[in-house]
Amino acid sequence: xxxxxxxxxxxxxxxxxISELLDLLAALEQEVISGQVEQFYHIAKLTLVKDExxxxxxxxxxxxxxxxxxxxxxxxxxxxxxxxxxxxxxxSDEEKAQLQRHGGLKELLDAxxxxxxxxxxxxxxxxxxxxxxxxxxxGAYGYHPEGIRIGQHGSNQRxxxxxxxxxxxxxxxxxxxxxxxxxxxxxxxxxxxxxxxxELELDLAETIRATxxxxxxxxxxxxxxxxxxxxxxxxxxxxxxxxxxxxxCQQLFAAARSEFKxxxxxxxxxxxxxxxxxxxxxxxxxxxxxxxxxNRFGRDYKLIFVGDATMGPYEITHPGGSVEHWxxxxxxxxxxxxxxxxxxxxWLNPQPFERWHWHPSIGLLQEIMGGRMYPLSIDGLNRAIRxxx
Amino acid sequence: xxxxxxxxxxxxxxxxxxxxxxxxxxxxLLLKGEPGTGKTRLAEELAESLQAPLxxxxxxxxxxxxxxxxxxDAVSRLRxxxxxxDKVHDISNxxxxxxxxxxxxxxxxxxxLIDEIDKADIEFPNDLLHELDQMEFHVYETGEQIKAQQRxxxxxxxxxxxxxxxxxxxxxFFHYIQFPDPxxxxxxxxVHYPNIKQRLLDKALTAFFAVRDIPNIxxxxxxxxLLDWLKLLLVEDIEPxxxxxxxASLPLLGALLKNEQDTxxxxxxxxxxxxxx
Numbered sequence: 192x193x194x195x196x197x198x199x200x201x202x203x204x205x206x207x208x209i210s211e212l213l214d215l216l217a218a219l220e221q222e223v224i225s226g227q228v229e230q231f232y233h234i235a236k237l238t239l240v241k242d243e244x245x246x247x248x249x250x251x252x253x254x255x256x257x258x259x260x261x262x263x264x265x266x267x268x269x270x271x272x273x274x275x276x277x278x279x280x281x282x283s284d285e286e287k288a289q290l291q292r293h294g295g296l297k298e299l300l301d302a303x304x305x306x307x308x309x310x311x312x313x314x315x316x317x318x319x320x321x322x323x324x325x326x327x328x329x330g331a332y333g334y335h336p337e338g339i340r341i342g343q344h345g346s347n348q349r350x351x352x353x354x355x356x357x358x359x360x361x362x363x364x365x366x367x368x369x370x371x372x373x374x375x376x377x378x379x380x381x382x383x384x385x386x387x388x389x390e391l392e393l394d395l396a397e398t399i400r401a402t403x404x405x406x407x408x409x410x411x412x413x414x415x416x417x418x419x420x421x422x423x424x425x426x427x428x429x430x431x432x433x434x435x436x437x438x439x440c441q442q443l444f445a446a447a448r449s450e451f452k453x454x455x456x457x458x459x460x461x462x463x464x465x466x467x468x469x470x471x472x473x474x475x476x477x478x479x480x481x482x483x484x485x486n487r488f489g490r491d492y493k494l495i496f497v498g499d500a501t502m503g504p505y506e507i508t509h510p511g512g513s514v515e516h517w518x519x520x521x522x523x524x525x526x527x528x529x530x531x532x533x534x535x536x537x538w539l540n541p542q543p544f545e546r547w548h549w550h551p552s553i554g555l556l557q558e559i560m561g562g563r564m565y566p567l568s569i570d571g572l573n574r575a576i577r578x579x580x
Numbered sequence: 581x582x583x584x585x586x587x588x589x590x591x592x593x594x595x596x597x598x599x600x601x602x603x604x605x606x607x608x609l610l611l612k613g614e615p616g617t618g619k620t621r622l623a624e625e626l627a628e629s630l631q632a633p634l635x636x637x638x639x640x641x642x643x644x645x646x647x648x649x650x651x652x653d654a655v656s657r658l659r660x661x662x663x664x665x666d667k668v669h670d671i672s673n674x675x676x677x678x679x680x681x682x683x684x685x686x687x688x689x690x691x692x693l694i695d696e697i698d699k700a701d702i703e704f705p706n707d708l709l710h711e712l713d714q715m716e717f718h719v720y721e722t723g724e725q726i727k728a729q730q731r732x733x734x735x736x737x738x739x740x741x742x743x744x745x746x747x748x749x750x751x752x753f754f755h756y757i758q759f760p761d762p763x764x765x766x767x768x769x770x771v772h773y774p775n776i777k778q779r780l781l782d783k784a785l786t787a788f789f790a791v792r793d794i795p796n797i798x799x800x801x802x803x804x805x806l807l808d809w810l811k812l813l814l815v816e817d818i819e820p821x822x823x824x825x826x827x828a829s830l831p832l833l834g835a836l837l838k839n840e841q842d843t844x845x846x847x848x849x850x851x852x853x854x855x856x857x
Binding site for chain 1: 610655658659746
C-alpha cells in the first residue's frame with residue numbers, strides 16, 4: 192500500500208498529502224502503468240510532487256527507498272562554470288605554463304572532476320576539504336579560499352545510471368535565480384490597496400444600486416482608482432564590498448521602482464550613521480541628516496536596508512567607527528533610532544546565507560534588527576515581505 | 581483511448597504517461613516548463629487525437645474566476661429596460677456562459693485548456709477549486725445548477741510566474757516538461773521540416789545546444805526558437821558549413837537569442853576565444 196514509501200518521501204521533506212497518495216493508488220488500480228519500476232517512478236512523481244523544485248528531493252527519496260542508498264554525485268555538484276571562472280581569475284603566468292603541460296584548461300578540468308570522483312571512493316566515511324591535496328596539480332591555485340566540504344555518502348561504486356539517479360532537476364532545487372521578474376513577483380505581495388485620486392472608474396455595483404433606486408433610470412456612479420498604498424523607504428549600502436552585488440541591487444531597485452508609487456531611496460556606506468545621501472556623485476557635500484529622514488517620513492513607511500553588513504564590528508559598536516568620517520555616536524545608536532521610528536523594517540543581505548556566520552558584523556546587525564535580516568534570494572525576499580506586512 | 585506521438589507532434593514517454601493518467605483518472609493536468617516547449621500545443625494535439633472539441637481559456641492578469649463560469653451583463657439589461665425591449669423580463673437573456681460552462685455542457689467530452697494560469701491574480705486558482713473538483717457550479721441569478729455531463733479533460737499551463745496555492749496543486753497532476761534531449765529534438769524537427777537535409781540538421785542542432793550550454797545566458801533558446809531559426813535557415817538557403825565556427829558567427833542568431841545582453845555575452849565570449857587562439 193506504499194505507506195512506507197510515502198513516509199520515506201515525507202522524511203526527505205516532501206509535503207505530499209494523503210489525498211495525493213490516494214490518487215497514486217487510484218492510478219495504480221486503474222492500471223495506467225504496466226508494472227515497470229520506471230513507469231512507477233513517473234506516475235508517483237506525477238501524483239505526489241507538485242513543484243519542479245521538489246523533483247530532486249523526490250529522486251533522492253525514491254533512490255533511498257528502493258535501494259536504501261543515498262548517493263550524491265559530487266563531481267557534478269560543483270557547477271563547472273564556477274570552477275572555470277575561479278580558476279581563470281587566479282592563474283599566474285607560472286601556473287599557466289603548468290596548465291599547458293597538463294594539456295590545457297579543459298583537460299585539466301576533466302582530470303579535476305575525475306580525481307574528485309575518485310577521492311569520494313577512496314575516502315568513504317570521512318570528510319575532506321578540497322584544496323588540501325598538497326602535491327596535486329590542483330592545489331597550486333588554491334581552488335577557492337572558502338573551500339567546499341564534501342559529505343561522504345557510503346563507498347558505493349557508481350552503478351549504471353537510472354532515471355532517478357541522473358537527478359536532472361538538481362539545478363532547480365537551489366535558490367531561484369534572482370532577476371527583475373522574480374523580484375517583482377515577490378514585491379507584489381507587498382500590497383495594500385486604497386482608493387485615491389480623481390473619480391474616474393465606473394462603480395458598477397453602486398451604479399446598479401442607484402439605478403434600481405431610481406426605478407430603472409440609469410444613474411452612473413464613479414469611484415476613485417485603486418492604488419497600492421504601501422510606502423517604502425529603501426536604504427542602499429554602496430561601494431566597497433557591495434560592488435560584488437551590483438547586479439542584484441540593480442534588479443531589486445528596478446523592480447521596486449516599478450512596483451511602488453511611493454518609494455524613496457537613499458544611500459549609506461557600510462552601516463547607517465547620522466547621515467545618508469541621495470546622489471552618489473555628490474555624496475560628500477549633499478548629506479541628509481538622519482533626523483531629517485525621521486521627520487520627513489512617517490512611521491508607516493516600510494524601511495528596507497540593503498547591504499552586505501560586512502565590516503569590522505567596531506564600525507557598528509564604537510563612536511568614530513565609520514571608515515569615511517568621524518561619527519559622534521556609534522552606528523548601533525543611529526540604527527536603533529531609525530528602527531524605533533519606523534514600525535516595520537527589514538535588512539536584505541545579498542551575501543549568500545551560508546557565509547553569514549563568518550562575519551561577526553552580520554551577527555551583530557542581525558541582533559540589532561531583531562532577527563529581521565534576510566538573504567537577498569527569492570525565498571529571503573518573500574520572508575522579508577511577510578514580516579513587513 | 582490512449583494519447584501518443586502524432587504525425588506532427590512528438591511527445592516524450594513521461595509526458596505521454598502523465599496525459600494518459602490524467603485522462604483516465606479525470607484529474608486536471610498542470611504543465612510547467614520553459615517557455616516554448618509545447619505546453620499549449622499539447623492540449624491542441626490531445627484534442628485532435630481524441631477528436632474532441634478544444635475549449636481554450638486564455639488567462640490574463642485581469643481574468644477573474646467568475647468569468648470562466650458566467651457573466652451577468654447588467655449594463656445591457658439596464659439599457660434594454662430603458663429602451664423598452666421585451667427581452668428584459670427574462671434574466672437568462674443576460675447570462676453569458678463562460679468557458680467552464682461551455683465545457684460542462686458539451687455533448688462530447690471536451691479538452692479544456694486553461695492557458696497560463698499564473699498570469700492571473702494570486703487568488704484566481706483558489707476561486708476555481710470547487711468548480712474543478714466537483715465540476716459543477718450554481719448560477720445565482722437564475723437559480724440553476726450547472727453540472728458537467730462528463731468531466732472535461734482539463735489541461736492547465738503555467739510559466740511559473742506565481743506560486744500556485746497548495747490546495748489547488750493537490751487537486752492536479754503535475755508534470756514539468758523537460759527540455760528534449762538531442763534525439764527527441766531531432767525527431768521534433770523532422771516532424772516540422774521533413775525535407776531538411778540531414779547534414780544541415782546535425783550542424784544546426786550541435787550549434788543550438790552549444791548556445792544553450794553557454795553559462796549565465798538569460799533566456800535559453802527553446803524548441804520554438806529552434807524551429808523558427810531552422811525555418812529561416814531553410815528560407816535563406818544557408819549551407820551547412822556556414823554553421824561551423826564560433827557561436828557569435830552563426831547566421832541569423834537573432835532568432836535564437838531574444839535578449840540583448842545574451843547577444844553581447846555570446847559576442848564577448850567569441851572575442852575572448854579569438855584572442856586566446
